[in-house]
Amino acid sequence: MQDLCKKILLQERRSIAQAITLVESSRQDHRTDALTLLEHLSHSNRQALRIGLSGTPGVGKSTFIESFGLMLIDEGLSVAVLAVDPSSTRSGGSILGDKTRMEKLSRSPQAFIRPSPSLSHLGGVARRTREAILVCEAANFDIIIIETVGVGQSETMVSEMTDLFLLLLAPAGGDELQGVKRGIMEIADLIIVNKADGELKAAAARTQSDYAGALHLLRRRAQDPKGFPKASLASSISSVGLDQIWKDIKHLSEWRKSNGWWKKCRKAQSVHWFKSETRNQLLSVLSDKPGVEEETEKFSKLVSEENISPEAAAERFVAWLKT
Numbered sequence: 001m002q003d004l005c006k007k008i009l010l011q012e013r014r015s016i017a018q019a020i021t022l023v024e025s026s027r028q029d030h031r032t033d034a035l036t037l038l039e040h041l042s043h044s045n046r047q048a049l050r051i052g053l054s055g056t057p058g059v060g061k062s063t064f065i066e067s068f069g070l071m072l073i074d075e076g077l078s079v080a081v082l083a084v085d086p087s088s089t090r091s092g093g094s095i096l097g098d099k100t101r102m103e104k105l106s107r108s109p110q111a112f113i114r115p116s117p118s119l120s121h122l123g124g125v126a127r128r129t130r131e132a133i134l135v136c137e138a139a140n141f142d143i144i145i146i147e148t149v150g151v152g153q154s155e156t157m158v159s160e161m162t163d164l165f166l167l168l169l170a171p172a173g174g175d176e177l178q179g180v181k182r183g184i185m186e187i188a189d190l191i192i193v194n195k196a197d198g199e200l201k202a203a204a205a206r207t208q209s210d211y212a213g214a215l216h217l218l219r220r221r222a223q224d225p226k227g228f229p230k231a232s233l234a235s236s237i238s239s240v241g242l243d244q245i246w247k248d249i250k251h252l253s254e255w256r257k258s259n260g261w262w263k264k265c266r267k268a269q270s271v272h273w274f275k276s277e278t279r280n281q282l283l284s285v286l287s288d289k290p291g292v293e294e295e296t297e298k299f300s301k302l303v304s305e306e307n308i309s310p311e312a313a314a315e316r317f318v319a320w321l322k323t
Helices: 002-009 013-024 028-044 061-074 103-107 129-138 181-185 198-217 242-258 261-287 292-304 310-322
Strands: 049-055 079-085 111-117 143-147 164-169 190-193 230-233
Touching: 002 013, 002 028, 002 129, 013 028, 013 111, 013 129, 028 129, 049 061, 049 242, 061 079, 061 103, 061 143, 061 242, 079 129, 103 111, 111 129, 129 143, 164 242, 190 198, 190 242, 198 230, 230 242, 242 261, 292 310
Parallel strands: 049 143, 049 164, 079 111, 079 143, 164 190, 190 230
Antiparallel strands: none
16 A cells, blocks of 8 residues: 555556555455555645536536646646546446547546446435546646536536535527526525637526626625625636636635635534544444344335335334334
């Protein structure tokens, strides 16, 4: 693990990929090694700008990330992209095609792209995405972009592991936020209306104006300077608007750092993930208790035969666990 840690600190791409595979593994021996590795990497004290990104289906998230990433590389920055791909509820498989969709960016020596399966984990990210972020941060990437599964009300988990959250929308999408509403609107730092080019340029401007007005109705957050959150226009194909988005991101992150919100947010995120991991491990311990499978089957049969309600069965099952 010490040898792997040294290679990661030197930004060896194969070692970075190997480390992310290790932290994503569910095997107990791998988990022990992963925790040892993360402990070594934590001493590097390196920090990157973590950017979460989500969007409606077909909005062009991968195209946006590629154009935006290439622009950042032109400015002398290094970029890591962690793309979470939805897993099938039937087979458990994932396509993991984000790297092929970002062909130009994936060829750059200053970029690292890693698609990972969600494995049915809720919240738009994989269970170990935060640990993958820590690996990329230790590898001294300047910017880490986390592309979530897709837009939804539960897609707010990414805000617990990033410094800024971007929401991509398509022009002339109508009432497309009815399904996501305030949950995701309230955590978005920048709403970006993508595909603002060609015949869609006018429609994109109207959509941007609509969302700019909608953002004024939300209560201003203490961690935001005046004018944020805001709605912007962008074209991933022509790269129009990307420089202004980068300026907004830098302004917002610098303001939060100078006002103490950056460090405060990072500390709160660490506490959140400590509690989350504790809950997961407690569930794992309980599931290993002798007789759990038998009791689960017993109550499942009672519920399926409608001899007891699911709520009452759950209460009795938990009472049994406490014994």
